[in-house]
Amino acid sequence: MNKRHLTATLALGAAATLALAGCSGNAGDGDAEAGGNGNGSGASCDTITLGFLPSWTDGLSTAYLLENQLGALGIDVEMQTLTEAGPLYTGLAQGDVDIYPSAWPELTHAQYMDEYGDSIEDLGAYYDDAKLTIAVPSYVDITSIEELAGNADRFGGRIVGIEPGAGLTAQTQDSMMPEYGLDGEYELVTSSTAAMLTELENAIDGQEDIVVTSWRPFWANEAYDLKDLEDPKGAMGEPEALHFLGTDGFSERCAEAAELIAGIQLDDAEYGSLEDMVVNEYAEGREAEAVAAWLEANPEAFDTIVTD
Numbered sequence: 001m002n003k004r005h006l007t008a009t010l011a012l013g014a015a016a017t018l019a020l021a022g023c024s025g026n027a028g029d030g031d032a033e034a035g036g037n038g039n040g041s042g043a044s045c046d047t048i049t050l051g052f053l054p055s056w057t058d059g060l061s062t063a064y065l066l067e068n069q070l071g072a073l074g075i076d077v078e079m080q081t082l083t084e085a086g087p088l089y090t091g092l093a094q095g096d097v098d099i100y101p102s103a104w105p106e107l108t109h110a111q112y113m114d115e116y117g118d119s120i121e122d123l124g125a126y127y128d129d130a131k132l133t134i135a136v137p138s139y140v141d142i143t144s145i146e147e148l149a150g151n152a153d154r155f156g157g158r159i160v161g162i163e164p165g166a167g168l169t170a171q172t173q174d175s176m177m178p179e180y181g182l183d184g185e186y187e188l189v190t191s192s193t194a195a196m197l198t199e200l201e202n203a204i205d206g207q208e209d210i211v212v213t214s215w216r217p218f219w220a221n222e223a224y225d226l227k228d229l230e231d232p233k234g235a236m237g238e239p240e241a242l243h244f245l246g247t248d249g250f251s252e253r254c255a256e257a258a259e260l261i262a263g264i265q266l267d268d269a270e271y272g273s274l275e276d277m278v279v280n281e282y283a284e285g286r287e288a289e290a291v292a293a294w295l296e297a298n299p300e301a302f303d304t305i306v307t308d
Helices: 001-017 058-071 083-093 110-119 168-180 195-206 253-263 267-282 287-297
Strands: 047-052 076-081 099-103 118-138 158-162 187-189 212-216 227-228 240-247
Touching: 001 118, 047 058, 047 083, 058 076, 058 099, 058 118, 058 240, 058 253, 058 267, 083 099, 083 118, 083 240, 110 118, 110 168, 118 168, 118 195, 118 253, 118 267, 158 212, 168 187, 168 212, 195 212, 212 253, 227 253, 240 253, 253 287, 267 287
Parallel strands: 047 076, 047 099, 158 187
Antiparallel strands: 099 240, 118 212, 118 227, 118 240
């Protein structure tokens, strides 16, 4: 196991504490001098703000990919980190951020789309086989969520989760646990993705039983040799696509950027290598360098790729 994976993720998670009130001060004013933020008819596209959660490394990877590609168009990109999906959707709907670079709007974040969807523009899907999972280390001798019932003592009566506001948390708490009769036997423990990974690593170091909430694509599945538990009742939901979302009117205001973004579609190998380079092969602080290396190695990864 590459311990640098966890170190980088923990550092990013600790750094991602900015509230939306700290977003760009000219957000939402509609002034042509305000840069990329704001939904007013006079807003320009000189600056685009990307809002993402660093501990959710699909968004981390694609945020830095967009930073590179939008920068190649001559656009100034501002990176806004948050720790929960809810404030990010709020900021997107209000124009405080321009793009959420890896959203799960079809199922995992459906409640946010129900609330804010009228003020959000779908800029296209870049990956079409994302899924929520319940996972254990490969050495744990169960293969299905059904087998968790009656085995709570083995796992300390705990399913170790991530952020309380995550769609994965809601799906686990509201759908999976009651569907399999686990809500009276297990507690879903939430805190952060980084804290979940710490508990996971400690358990693996001691070869102890642990069950966690996870998802695919996610670098930790391979790094920690996790095994997805079978879900015969489909309680974790069907596979869904990962989308780029923009604030309402984004494609009209930033047509060139929107065209570039709409052309980004990655398969398993392309996305996997991007995330691996950003999260694993390069240390924290070298994400831009990682993306540049990935683009050099994948010069035809998508149709609208911009090269210097």
